[in-house]
Amino acid sequence: MMWISYHSKKGGRRLRIRIGIDIGSTHTDAVALEGKELIVADKVMTTPDLTTGLLNAISKVMEKLGERKNEVDTLMIGTTHGLNALHQGKGLNRVAIIRIGLPAGEGVPPVFDWPEQLASFVTYKYMVRGGHEYTGEEIVEMDEDKIRKIAEDIGGKVDAIAISSIFSVVNSSHEIRAKEILREKGINVPIVLSHEIGGIGLLERENSAILNALILKIFENLINKIKQLLSSLGIENVKLFFAQNDGTVASEDFIKNYPIFTVAGPVSNSIRGAHLLTGIKDAIVMDVGGTTTNVGVLHEGYPRESSSVVEIAKIRTNFRMPDIYTMALGGGTIVNKEKIGPESVGYALINKGIAWGGDTLTATDVAMIVKGITIDGTNPQLIINKFPPEYLLSIYTNMVGMWEDAIDLMKTSKDDVTVIVVGGGSIMVPEKLKGAMEVIRPQNAQYANAIGATLTKVGATMERTFSYDQITRENAIKSLIDEAKSLAIKAGALHTTIEVREIEEMQIPYLPGNSVKVKVKVVGEFS
C-alpha cells in the first residue's frame, strides 16, 4: 500500500510543510511534503562545492511552493560535505589532540598512521597522565598541571581541540575535567570529547573525535549560508536538521557540534526512505543511482550497521555506519563488449546514451530494450539498429547476476528476502530476482533519499561497557538509556516521544566480572 500520493488530503486541514534534500554525486534532489504527502519534487545538478547545488535546490523548491513557502516548518539535509572536505583536505580546522592515558598508550601516539595531508592539520599532539581501566577505576590520577600548561601552549593557535582518554566509554570524568580546565584557562574554541563521539577502541574513537574537530567550521559555514538564503527568501523560523549515519536526523545545534555524524547520512536515507515508502521493516534495499548500486539492509526500519572497521578518508574510526555493499553498476554504467562498467557516463547519460542519440552503450540502453522501458526523450530504435537483441539480453542477464550476487552477499540467512529497489536507476531492475521473495519498487522510488531524510526521526545511540558484577544489568541498561535520551533531546527530539529502538548486549571474552558491551539506540519525534 502506498501512502504517499499526489492526491490532496481529505478534510483539508493543512499540515506544516517539510523539505527534504539529498545531495547525491550527480543530482541534488529536493522534495516538499505535507504530512506524508509529496507536494513538490525537483532536482538540480550537484556542484563541486556541494553548497551551491544545495542552495539552488532549496531556492527551486521554495519557488515551486509559491506562497506556501511560508508554511515550511523544517528543512532536512542529507549531505557528504564533511566527507568531501576530508577527502580534499580543504577548509579544515587546525586541531590539537590531547590524549589522556599515560603511562599507557604511548606505543601508538595520536595521528600515528594518518595520511600525511590530513595529519598536517593536527598541529599539536599531547599525551597526558590519566585514563581509566575497564572497571572504571583510574589508571593513574590525571595530570591537571600538564593540561594547564597545554592551555598556555595552544591558546589562540588552534581552531578546535579534541580530547580522548583511555576507557572514557566506561568513565568519562577525565575528559570532562580536562575540558573544564581548558575553559578555566580561557580557551574558547570548540572542544570535542571522544566519549561523546565513538565507542570502544581508543585509536578509532580518538580519530573520530579529531575528524569531528576538523570539520566543525565547514558545517558552521554551511548552516550560516542556508540561513542567509532562507532569510533572503523571506522565510523565517525554519528548523534545520541533518541526516545522520544511523538513519535518524539531528538538529542544527547538535550537528554544529557533531558534524561527523552526518558523513554517511545520504546512504542511510535511501534505506530509511525505502522503509517509509513501503512500510516494510525488514528487507534488502538496492539504491540504483547513476554510477553505482548501493545495497544495504533494512532491519526493524533502520539501516543495519556494519560490524567491520569503518575507514573515513583512509582513517580508522568506530562509527556506527550502515553496512553497505557498493558496486559499479548504475544507469550510466558503460557497456563495452562483454564488460559492464566500472566506468560510467554519470549525468552525461542524456548526451551519451545510445537511446538519446549518443555513442556510448549504457546499462540504461540495455535495460530499455530487454525490459521494454520507455523514457521521455529517447528513441529505443537507435539501440536496436546498433546492437543485436541476443547480445543485449546476455548483457542484461549479467547485470541481473551482479544484483543477485550483491543481494546474496548482504543477506544474513539462506531464506529468500524482500527486496526494495529505489533510486533513479531502479527502473532497470527486473521484477524477479534470485534470492528475493518479491521485488518492490515503490512509487516515488527515485526520491527515496530525500523522502527518507524528511520523514525520519531524531535519534541517538550510546555505547558503553559494564561489569554486571559491579552494576546490575537493569541499572546499567537504564543508565545508558538515560544517557541516550538526553543526547536525543540535545539532537532535537521531543522528550515525551522518545522510545528505545534497540538494545544490543555483547559479552566480552577473556574478561571476568561478567563484562558486557551494551549499545542503546533511541528515537523520537521532533520537538
Next chain:
Amino acid sequence: METYFIEERDLQNLVTGASFLGTGGGGDPYIGGLMLKRELELVKKIEVITGTKYSNSKSFVLGSAMMGAPIVMIEKIPNSSEAKKALEVYSKFTGNEVEYITPLEMGGVNSTIPLITSAKTGIPVIDGDGMGRAFPELQMTTFYFYGVQPSPIVIFDERGNVSIVQGIDGYWSEKIARVITVRYGGSAYIALYGTSLSTYLNTAVLGTLSLALEIGELLNQMRLDDVLDLLKAMIMFKGKVVDVQRRVEKGFSKGNVIIDGIENISKQTMKIDFQNEFLVARINNNIVTTVPDLITVLDLFTLKPITTDRIKYGQKVMVIGIPSSVRLRSKEALRYIGPRAFGYDVDFIPLEERWKKVEN
C-alpha cells in the same frame, strides 16, 4: 647461527602470515602492527636468528608476550616498553643474562610483541615459538609439554607494577597469572619460559617467524599453491558461509560455522567448531581435521585469513587444513592440546591420514 633482519617492508607480510597461522584467533594484530611500525621507524631493523647451528648451547632464551583481553588492549594501548621491563626484571631476579627472545605463539598480537621487545633491548629474536600457531592458555606450549616450566613468570604493567609468579605447574601458573592480569586492568606483559638454548632447540617449534613472513609474502602475492606446497597443506573445502553461531562460555568465545559447498561439492556441508581458534572441522558430520592440526579460513577471492570473530553469513571462503608440527602431535602434547583437552571425545588423527581415508 644465521641471521636476517625484519624491516618495515616486512610488516604486512608478517601480519598476514601470523594471521594465517593464528587459525582464526590470536587477537587483532592491528595495534601490535602499529607499535612495531613505530619501533621500526626508530631502529630500522630487528635481528632474527635462524638456522640450526648455534654457538653456545648454554645461551639463555626467554619468552616475551602479552597476556589478557584483546578488547582491553585496543583501549589501553601499551606504552611499548612493558615487555622490555618484564625481561629486565626477569634477568635481575634469576641472574640470567637474556641472549635471545622467543615468541610464545604465532598469530595476532603475540607475533609482534617479541619483536618490539627486541627493538627496545637490542636482543635478537629467535626464529621459533612454543605453539607453531595460536592457543588460548600459557601452558599450551611445546616448551611445557617437553619439560620446561613457564615459571618464574614476570608480569608487568604500564604503571610499573611487577608480580613474579612461581606456579607449581603450568596449570597453576596460568591460573595465577590470569588473576594478576585481571587486577592489572585486563592486560599485562610477561616474560616467561626462560631456558637454555639447547633445551629451547629441543622443545620449540622452529622456523615459525620466517615461515609466517614467507606465508604472508606468498599470500599477499596471491600464490596460494606455493603456500600449500610449503606447508604440505590442503584445501579441504570451498563454499559459502550459511550460518554462524556464537556464545561466550567461561570467558571464551565459542561457536561454530556452517559452510555450504560450491562447484563440484555443492551437496556437501562443512561445519567448523571454534573456541577463539578453529578447532574441529567436519564434512557431512564426519570429522576431517582436529586440533592441534591447523584449520585456517581464507576469503575465497582475496585469500585474506578470516578470524573467528569476523566470520559471517555470505562470505565465500576456502578452508585450509595444515598438518601441525610433530612437536604438537606427541602423546605429551596431545594431553594438553588434543581434541580431548577441548572437550571432544575423539582421538587425534593426523589430517593427512584422515584424508587418505576420505580418498580411498
